[in-house]
Amino acid sequence: MKAIGFKTSLPITEKESFIEFEAPVPKAEGHDLLVKIKAISINPVDFKIRQNAAKDTILDTPKVIGWDACGVVEAVGDEVTLFKKGDEVYYAGDINRSGSNAEYQLVDERITGKKPLSLTAAEAAAMPLTVLTAWEILFDRIRISPEKDKGKSLLIIGGAGGMGSIAIQLAKKIAGLTVIATASRPESIQWCKEMGADIVVDHRNLSAAMNAAGFNTVDFILDFVDTSAYWDAMADLIKPQGHIASITGAGTPVALNKLKSKSVSFSWEFMFTRSSFQTDDMQEQHHILNRVADLLDDGVLKHTLTTTLNGLTAGNLKTAHGLQEGGKTIGKTVILL
Incomplete structure (x- = not known):
């Protein structure tokens, strides 16, 4: 062959x-x-x-x-x-x-x-790979329940890629969440909206963009881009007792102590x-x-x-x-x- x-x-x-x-x-x-x-x-x-x-x-x-x-x-x-x-x-x-x-x-x-x-x-x-990863990160790692979590807010960092594209759909259509996705180009912004995102924000100054969109904090965050690069912003934006999950790994140790005062949970997802x-x-x-x-x-x-x-x-x-x-x-x- x-x-x-x-x-x-x-x-x-x-x-x-x-x-x-x-x-x-x-x-x-x-x-x-x-x-x-x-x-x-x-x-x-x-x-x-x-x-x-x-x-x-x-x-x-x-x-x-x-x-x-x-x-x-x-x-x-x-x-x-x-x-x-x-x-x-x-x-x-x-x-x-x-x-x-x-x-x-x-x-x-x-x-x-x-x-x-x-x-x-x-x-x-x-x-397959994106479906399995997105499903597991939402329903196995964060353990989102459509019954108890419907209407809660989710930020997806990296909305227009393969992973974000299906995660937006699952979060919106299956879990019933309010979905905020990051994108910066006109075509990627439009794509996120077509996938079902309620709001699209620019990732380049994430905290400020989220605040401008009316969100000082969110219930859940999914990182599909770079854990280390967005760690401070995620720690700032997550609600007390919220949950952050990432697939990207980190080149340096993640400062989990930034989540301590909020009692925030953090999970890795690895489809394999x-x-x-x-x-x-x-x-x-x-x-x-x-x-x-x-x-x-x-x-x-x-x-x-x-x-x-x-x-x-x-x-x-x-x-x-x-x-x-x-x-x-x-x-x-x-x-x-």
Whole structure:
């Protein structure tokens, strides 16, 4: 099968930042599905892994990355009960396994969902990683309840990217929150509004922008951009007994003492935790993807695909990574095989 990977971490402009090669088709065993991939999408985690996984070294075998895909089940392992050959699926995979930048991939059935019937393969491939992350950060980490939290305020830092695009929708349509999103360009502001944001503010002077919009504090904050850069603003804007959650990590220790006087909770969200540690509730990701597939098919949620590239090539992966690294993408970029 055709696969695309890298042997060393290089700038995306370098010729061998991605290389095409032939690899054997893997065999499905246990809980694994062998999926013939139809489409993949690119997330910030892709370029971050590419930049750091093979620094100052040359791997013997190319590393294949990629954590969003839609495809058809070609074969199943002997412990599989959730899917059968011929089923269309979508998933975000496992960060510790070979990725989706290939014609075939193995993925555990417990972190795989049924493809939304109403979406094309490209539209479906745009969704899994962001859907799982946004769902988990809202409902598993902060534990927002539509019954008790309806009408409360949520600030989303990074509203127009793939993550913000679906988080706005889930927060508004499912949780019933008042959603404030950050964006600064006319096109990204408009996109956030189309996704359902009640208010859009400029991230460049966040506290002042929030105050000008009539919010001195908010109940919840999601950071999809840079924990360290926005930490002081988040500590300032969060309500007493509120909750902040982030996916971005921090290059330096986070000053949690800034939250102490307000009794504020803080959570990290990492979508790969369940698969990496084979947690007891690992199959919850299967259920989340299926629930979201139904919401997409019912028209409650809408896909976030904005850019489609045709063909699994090193050139297209370089283009997609370049767009992500630029930090100005709106929605999701997909490669159709």
